[in-house]
Amino acid sequence: MTTTKMKKNKVAIVVSDSEESFKVKNKLIERIHQSGQLELDEFFPGIVISIGGDGTFLRAFHQYRNRLDEVSFVGIHTGHLGFYTDWLAEEVDELMEILESEQKRINSYPLLEITTEKSDGTKEKHIALNEATIRKSSATWKGEIFISGEFFENFRGDGISISTPTGSTGYNKSIGGAVVHPSIATLQLSEIASLNNRVFRTLGSSLIIGPEEDLSVHITDSEGTILTMDNLEFPCNDLQRAFFKISKKKVSFLAEKDVTFWRRVRTAFIGE
Numbered sequence: 001m002t003t004t005k006m007k008k009n010k011v012a013i014v015v016s017d018s019e020e021s022f023k024v025k026n027k028l029i030e031r032i033h034q035s036g037q038l039e040l041d042e043f044f045p046g047i048v049i050s051i052g053g054d055g056t057f058l059r060a061f062h063q064y065r066n067r068l069d070e071v072s073f074v075g076i077h078t079g080h081l082g083f084y085t086d087w088l089a090e091e092v093d094e095l096m097e098i099l100e101s102e103q104k105r106i107n108s109y110p111l112l113e114i115t116t117e118k119s120d121g122t123k124e125k126h127i128a129l130n131e132a133t134i135r136k137s138s139a140t141w142k143g144e145i146f147i148s149g150e151f152f153e154n155f156r157g158d159g160i161s162i163s164t165p166t167g168s169t170g171y172n173k174s175i176g177g178a179v180v181h182p183s184i185a186t187l188q189l190s191e192i193a194s195l196n197n198r199v200f201r202t203l204g205s206s207l208i209i210g211p212e213e214d215l216s217v218h219i220t221d222s223e224g225t226i227l228t229m230d231n232l233e234f235p236c237n238d239l240q241r242a243f244f245k246i247s248k249k250k251v252s253f254l255a256e257k258d259v260t261f262w263r264r265v266r267t268a269f270i271g272e
């Protein structure tokens with residue numbers, strides 16, 4: 001956690017399509033117009049405020065993923081307490097006071113860097129906040145999995161998910177992965193319905209790699225392969241390899257509430 005001093009700040013707002021979220025957006029815009037310290041700028045913001053749920057936050061993240069060095073995010077939830085959204089609609093005034101003050105708390109969390117390699121050798125870099133998955137639209141997906149360049153297993157099944165610590169409570173958890181504290185810079189590989197026999201044999205449980213390690217996948221049959229990154233989905237018929245590591249970039253959260261990660265987990269999945 002660091003404390004920084006900031007000048008007049010430009011703010012962008014990303015909103016879900018609920019009526020409640022639009023009401024909060026209008027209130028925020030009114031307060032920003034009255035403010036001497038903040039102004040609206042959807043193209044080059046220093047602060048991005050997401051209003052909605054974690055899904056809306058993912059949209060906000062990808063809208064500004066090319067400006068991660070300049071941008072800090074704030075999440076207001078208009079549904080339940082989220083993992084990326086902890087301010088309530090009725091707390092807009094309190095939040096504005098913090099955003100207008102000079103000293104703001106910033107917390108940063110790890111991101112997943114994905115490099116894809118097509119059969120013609122073309123490489124592309126991507127970034128994800130929650131996870132990336134590789135699977136097929138139909139039939140089983142097959143791939144050889146390597147940890148830091150060393151062959152680990154021959155996978156056949158619905159697919160695999162590689163999640164960040166903050167993404168570990170998303171899709172990763174639903175497919176049996178562990179919940180990882182976001183202070184641990186690591187990646188988790190989780191299987192999606194692996195098919196085990198004498199040819200294809202996998203560990204059968206999620207695995208969490210070390211902070212200096214990476215994962216890579218050699219896709220043996222790419223026809224019908226789909227690559228997802230958070231809320232985004234890409235058909236990848238000619239994907240040959242994919243590399244996954246902790247990104248050098250981080251996602252920064254401004255004025256996060258003083259709620260422990262485990263309290264968020266309990267509230268979301270177990271109940272108060």
Ligand code: NAP
Pocket residue numbers: 052053054055056058079082083130131166167168169170171172174229230231
């Ligand atoms: P969606 O299918 O409309 O919603 C997915 C759900 O996952 C929403 O309830 C969302 O919370 C929640 N969520 C998102 N990130 C989370 C996180 N880090 N921890 C706990 N819950 C989280 O899809 P979407 O809104 O576009 O979000 C894409 C994400 O959904 C993916 O990155 C993946 O993690 C997750 N997902 C989960 C499943 C599953 O659990 N079976 C399947 C597909 C995708 P809000 O209600 O607050 O928006």
